[in-house]
Amino acid sequence: MSFLTVTNLSARLKGTGFPILRRVSLSVAAGQVHGLVGESGAGKSMIGKAVLGILPSSVEITEGRIELDGVDLLSLPLKERRRRIGATAALIPQDPLTALNPSRRIAPQVTDRLVDILGWARARANARALELLHEVQIPDPERVLRSYPHELSGGMRQRILIASAFAAEPKLIVADEPTTALDVTVQKQILKLIAEMQARHGTALLFVTHDLGVVSKVCQSLSVLYGGMVVEDTPVRDFFRAPAHAYSRALLAATPKYTDPMASLVPVPEAVIAGVQAELAAFDRGARHG
Amino acid sequence: MADGRAQIRRRAGPRLWLSALWLGLLALAALLAPWIAPKDPLAQDLFLGRLPPFWAAGAEPGYWLGTDSLGRDVLSRLIHGARLALTVALVAGSITCLIGATLGLLAGYLRGWVDIVISRAIDIWMAFPPVLFSILLIAVLGPGLSSIIIAIVVIDWTRFARVVRAEAMAQGAMDYVASAQVAGRSRLSTMVTEILPNVLPTIVVLLTLEMGIAVIVEAILSFVNLSISTDDPTWGGMIAEGRTSIHQAWWVLIFPLIALFLTVLSFSQLGEGLKDRYDPVLR
Numbered sequence: 001m002s003f004l005t006v007t008n009l010s011a012r013l014k015g016t017g018f019p020i021l022r023r024v025s026l027s028v029a030a031g032q033v034h035g036l037v038g039e040s041g042a043g044k045s046m047i048g049k050a051v052l053g054i055l056p057s058s059v060e061i062t063e064g065r066i067e068l069d070g071v072d073l074l075s076l077p078l079k080e081r082r083r084r085i086g087a088t089a090a091l092i093p094q095d096p097l098t099a100l101n102p103s104r105r106i107a108p109q110v111t112d113r114l115v116d117i118l119g120w121a122r123a124r125a126n127a128r129a130l131e132l133l134h135e136v137q138i139p140d141p142e143r144v145l146r147s148y149p150h151e152l153s154g155g156m157r158q159r160i161l162i163a164s165a166f167a168a169e170p171k172l173i174v175a176d177e178p179t180t181a182l183d184v185t186v187q188k189q190i191l192k193l194i195a196e197m198q199a200r201h202g203t204a205l206l207f208v209t210h211d212l213g214v215v216s217k218v219c220q221s222l223s224v225l226y227g228g229m230v231v232e233d234t235p236v237r238d239f240f241r242a243p244a245h246a247y248s249r250a251l252l253a254a255t256p257k258y259t260d261p262m263a264s265l266v267p268v269p270e271a272v273i274a275g276v277q278a279e280l281a282a283f284d285r286g287a288r289h290g
Numbered sequence: 291m292a293d294g295r296a297q298i299r300r301r302a303g304p305r306l307w308l309s310a311l312w313l314g315l316l317a318l319a320a321l322l323a324p325w326i327a328p329k330d331p332l333a334q335d336l337f338l339g340r341l342p343p344f345w346a347a348g349a350e351p352g353y354w355l356g357t358d359s360l361g362r363d364v365l366s367r368l369i370h371g372a373r374l375a376l377t378v379a380l381v382a383g384s385i386t387c388l389i390g391a392t393l394g395l396l397a398g399y400l401r402g403w404v405d406i407v408i409s410r411a412i413d414i415w416m417a418f419p420p421v422l423f424s425i426l427l428i429a430v431l432g433p434g435l436s437s438i439i440i441a442i443v444v445i446d447w448t449r450f451a452r453v454v455r456a457e458a459m460a461q462g463a464m465d466y467v468a469s470a471q472v473a474g475r476s477r478l479s480t481m482v483t484e485i486l487p488n489v490l491p492t493i494v495v496l497l498t499l500e501m502g503i504a505v506i507v508e509a510i511l512s513f514v515n516l517s518i519s520t521d522d523p524t525w526g527g528m529i530a531e532g533r534t535s536i537h538q539a540w541w542v543l544i545f546p547l548i549a550l551f552l553t554v555l556s557f558s559q560l561g562e563g564l565k566d567r568y569d570p571v572l573r
Binding site: 047052053054057082083084089090091093095096098100101102103104109112113116117156164165192 | 402441464466468469470471472473474475483484487488490556
């Protein structure tokens, strides 16, 4: 039973009509981790943002359905949609340095959801926040809760963001490149933490990344995107054994090998790019006539 | 981690204290003017005209900063003039800030048609030459304290609106605003808890700058005789009168100029000092 189902979702830039998403379909089963991979500008983050209802105001959805727990979000009025998303989904943002409000202390930023959505009393929410900070292995959580974000390191802030994402026990979390802004040693710890938290809480996770290595460790299934189009949607095991699409194969071949650090980087071949762009063009022609 | 970040504490610094000290003295002088001014600021005595300040030869005891050509005490007039200067600074500055910052915040955060309407209004407004606009306004409204305040508010709200709009736009793109939206918070509550506190340091700096500007505008209007009635002592009026006798009695011009200069400088330094001290982003 899939918890999140996106069907034929298309979005474009207002004004120019430039396509951002081209009939994207994917589904995330309850408690599963689904990866979204692709190069910069492929539309991975846009899918996450569309699901959470935080697309930039310059982007509009033109067709498709986003079903969260069996309810089509796009058919709901704005207020109701916000409420539903707030109650069932959460975000782990990309850059921990801009994701916490610098002028508010940590405690209210972790407990906002508990108080706003679940209607908890402050004291109860604060006790839960303390528990969560323990769970994400933050030393001296009492002090951290009273701190301002600028007093904490990047890795610390990302742990806090993870804690606040899991705070209200959402059924789905969108993790938008949660380790990109961190340095490599911290990345590994944070990744492990997210995987542990996900497994313990049984949360479905939509994991946006451009790192196939991360996908192989964390995800059960993945979608490969190019130009806002899903070129391949497959279980992770099959993907690493035998990618079906030429672009997926090239992307996998382009992943740097840790076994041979001196090897030069392999670009995605021009012919493969030309091929996938021809597919986009064919898709756009079909969309126009169909 | 228990690193040094939490330990950083910044000193308030001399500029905060010095500017606060001057403004505090000024506020005290304005409040207590009738009791502390040594003479009646309006009393004329032609026999005591153009007395020099206390350290110069020929000074009269009791007239610390000398007298003007009509024999009125410069220090007493300065003290009484502070009343008008500070009233205009506080009232006009605050109202301008409230209106301008609110409009800027709405335009920058809500975007869309709200932004279009407010931004076009700002563009059109800023095309008017401000000094002529204010003189025109006073001419229509008639001289008086409320007219000065209205003129300052009407002309200067764009200063706040423009800057606050840009700041609110930058804040609106931050991930914590997105997170607040995902959490189902309303637009208004997001604006008040996520955007406003981060724009506040800028608003405070603008507010103190605006107070300084209000003092200058009041002086300019007094200088061209469009402020309140000419009987009441104002710094601008004193400067205008002192200008005519600069060669015989420089002190009539110089002391109100110094008061004006220090006041405007103190307001702007107070703002910067407060920002340094309390802006969490800079800490």
